[in-house]
Amino acid sequence: MAVYSLTGKDTIIINNIPLNNFANGDIGTLEVPNNLFEMATGSDGNTIFALDESGQNANLTVRVLMSSNDDKRLNGLIPQSNDFARTVLLTGSVVKQVGDGAGNVSYNTYLLAGGMIRKLPDIKSNVNGDTEQAVVTYQISFANGKRNIV
Numbered sequence: 001m002a003v004y005s006l007t008g009k010d011t012i013i014i015n016n017i018p019l020n021n022f023a024n025g026d027i028g029t030l031e032v033p034n035n036l037f038e039m040a041t042g043s044d045g046n047t048i049f050a051l052d053e054s055g056q057n058a059n060l061t062v063r064v065l066m067s068s069n070d071d072k073r074l075n076g077l078i079p080q081s082n083d084f085a086r087t088v089l090l091t092g093s094v095v096k097q098v099g100d101g102a103g104n105v106s107y108n109t110y111l112l113a114g115g116m117i118r119k120l121p122d123i124k125s126n127v128n129g130d131t132e133q134a135v136v137t138y139q140i141s142f143a144n145g146k147r148n149i150v
Contacts, residue, residue, distance in 0.1 A: 004101035011095040012062060014074070014115075014140070021068030023135040030094050030110055031059045032145060058112055058145030060092060066136045074138050078117045090115035090140060107150050114143030 012019045012028045022028075036055035041047045064070040079087045092112040099105050118139040126133045 006099035006101060007096060009097050013093045015090055019062060019064065019070045021065045021070040023063040023065055026063065028060065028062045028094065033057060033059060056144045058142045060140045061137060063135050063137050066134050071136050087116065092142065109148045111146045112142040115140050
């Protein structure tokens with residue numbers, strides 16, 4: 001029997017406010033770069049499994065329209081180096097709705113905590129009509145990411 005997966009209406013939320021002013025193409029990407037554990041096998045097949053706490057780190061990249069409300073709000077969340085210790089960490093979530101073709105919908109949700117915008121966004125100038133010059137990309141790193149499916 002075939003299994004169907006219908007996606008759409010994804011939601012990206014930073015500090016309890018949904019982002020809405022997205023660019024074209026990939027509007028957001030969540031990457032979990034590290035393993036949950038490390039493993040080593042030695043003599044006689046004896047194996048050690050060691051929890052790697054960095055396996056919960058997550059990196060969110062979002063692409064918004066330049067000078068949009070989302071761009072202005074995210075720009076205001078960039079950590080200030082003159083008083084870094086007072087930086088308020090970000091929370092976030094990424095929700096992907098997935099239908100089964102029979103009217104049932106599940107929600108794949110990543111809950112994110114302990115985040116900071118990693119770097120100032122790049123900018124581009126182009127005289128040949130490159131639309132990327134109107135897009136701002138933010139890279140946000142989170143200390144903790146958890147996945148739920150309901």
